[in-house]
Amino acid sequence: MLYLIHARTEEARRRYCLHRPEEKPMRAIVIEEPGGPDVMKVGEVPEPLLGAGELLVAVRAAGVNRADLLQRMGRYPPPPGESGTLGLEVAGEVIAVAPDAAGRGPLGQTFRVGDRVMALLAGGGYAERVRVPAAQALPIPPQLSMAEAAAIPEAFLTAWLNLMTLGQLAQGDVAVIHAAASGVGTAALQLCRGVASQVVATASNGKLASLAQYGATQLVDRNDVPTTLSKSIRATLGKGADVILDLVGASYLAANIEALALHGRLVCIATQGGAKAELDLAALLFRRLTVIGSTLRSRTAEQKAALCAEFAERALPRFSRGELQPVLARTFPLAEASAAHALLARNAVVGKIVLEL
Numbered sequence: 001m002l003y004l005i006h007a008r009t010e011e012a013r014r015r016y017c018l019h020r021p022e023e024k025p026m027r028a029i030v031i032e033e034p035g036g037p038d039v040m041k042v043g044e045v046p047e048p049l050l051g052a053g054e055l056l057v058a059v060r061a062a063g064v065n066r067a068d069l070l071q072r073m074g075r076y077p078p079p080p081g082e083s084g085t086l087g088l089e090v091a092g093e094v095i096a097v098a099p100d101a102a103g104r105g106p107l108g109q110t111f112r113v114g115d116r117v118m119a120l121l122a123g124g125g126y127a128e129r130v131r132v133p134a135a136q137a138l139p140i141p142p143q144l145s146m147a148e149a150a151a152i153p154e155a156f157l158t159a160w161l162n163l164m165t166l167g168q169l170a171q172g173d174v175a176v177i178h179a180a181a182s183g184v185g186t187a188a189l190q191l192c193r194g195v196a197s198q199v200v201a202t203a204s205n206g207k208l209a210s211l212a213q214y215g216a217t218q219l220v221d222r223n224d225v226p227t228t229l230s231k232s233i234r235a236t237l238g239k240g241a242d243v244i245l246d247l248v249g250a251s252y253l254a255a256n257i258e259a260l261a262l263h264g265r266l267v268c269i270a271t272q273g274g275a276k277a278e279l280d281l282a283a284l285l286f287r288r289l290t291v292i293g294s295t296l297r298s299r300t301a302e303q304k305a306a307l308c309a310e311f312a313e314r315a316l317p318r319f320s321r322g323e324l325q326p327v328l329a330r331t332f333p334l335a336e337a338s339a340a341h342a343l344l345a346r347n348a349v350v351g352k353i354v355l356e357l
């Protein structure tokens with residue numbers, strides 16, 4: 001069913017991308033007021049205008065991310081100038097190419113109308129069409145469906161950035177991936193393969209058994225992390241962790257610091273478990289630890305382009321060889337975005353949820 005939402009104010013129109021009658025409309029998820037999953041409706045927004053260096057993509061599938069839930073509630077606004085429509089990643093077909101986008105793909109390639117691409121976005125994915133910087137579009141490996149491809153960009157690029165680029169995961173390292181059953185977590189586990197000597201995965205008890213297939217070598221129940229993480233790593237591996245990718249936050253900080261080995265790196269990218277905690281500076285000094293914080297969405301276009309280029313060169317070919325795989329838990333039609341959000345919020349899946357158009 002199609003709803004036409006009438007913006008009450010210019011501010012609402014700008015924030016939630018509601019269209020004026022003279023603009024070419026397209027279907028998208030619209031939100032009149034922030035709130036629970038049911039505030040999302042299928043409505044109409046203006047089709048985006050192609051900008052410099054960009055592609056216009058007909059969206060076939062859009063990944064659902066934890067950040068979308070926060071944005072829906074009004075707690076994670078899009079960066080200035082970006083679409084107010086939800087959606088940080090899509091897969092679809094190129095339907096228009098800006099003249100100056102030629103040669104601006106991540107590996108210097110030129111995309112053409114009809115190409116299958118998956119893309120990292122700062123917003124706008126829950127819609128029929130989206131504009132995408134050519135430098136943030138990746139060709140879809142031929143064996144993957146659109147839904148599988150839409151499960152890749154945000155999860156794998158986040159994992160790559162924080163584990164490899166910032167966390168400097170090195171051959172033989174011991175890695176810890178918290179909330180390892182999440183979209184980002186299942187991607188991070190796979191990226192550890194062939195690099196880390198041991199991969200400790202933490203998640204809720206019912207999900208732990210499923211994580212070995214993605215590369216986990218040790219499993220820790222998320223309820224035990226604050227009390228036993230360091231002890232169980234040191235007891236079984238004989239040393240602390242070299243890199244910890246933390247998708248939880250404050251409730252894990254003390255355990256993370258205790259678990260790190262000499263020169264260990266802790267990369268914090270989420271606050272699901274709180275934003276404020278006490279930091280043991282003595283441990284930081286004596287073990288010469290590094291604590292890093294990061295967000296991907298707010299990075300500059302140049303930084304995202306560099307990330308996509310590195311990923312396209314070093315990781316993308318591994319999907320075609322079957323060494324990496326999107327972890328697609330469930331798909332929903334766009335019109336059932338509310339059900340998709342409700343399911344993600346219940347922490348009920350391993351991997352990603354994707355909306356299909």
Ligand SMILES: NC(=O)c1ccc[n+]([C@@H]2O[C@H](COP(=O)([O-])OP(=O)(O)OC[C@H]3O[C@@H](n4cnc5c(N)ncnc54)[C@H](OP(=O)(O)O)[C@@H]3O)[C@@H](O)[C@H]2O)c1
Pocket residue numbers: 064065066067154155158179180181182183184185202203204207222247248268269270271272273294295296297344347348349351352
């Ligand atoms: N900074 C960045 O650039 C960036 C980018 C992408 C994502 N993120 C963040 O990374 C996290 C994962 O994102 P996602 O989209 O992959 O998430 P997701 O698929 O929705 O999974 C999140 C998982 O976190 C676990 N969890 C939730 N609350 C928890 C708590 N209080 N303590 C311990 N575990 C908890 C749950 O796993 P179990 O049921 O297995 O315990 C849940 O399934 C989110 O917080 C997201 O905002 C940050």
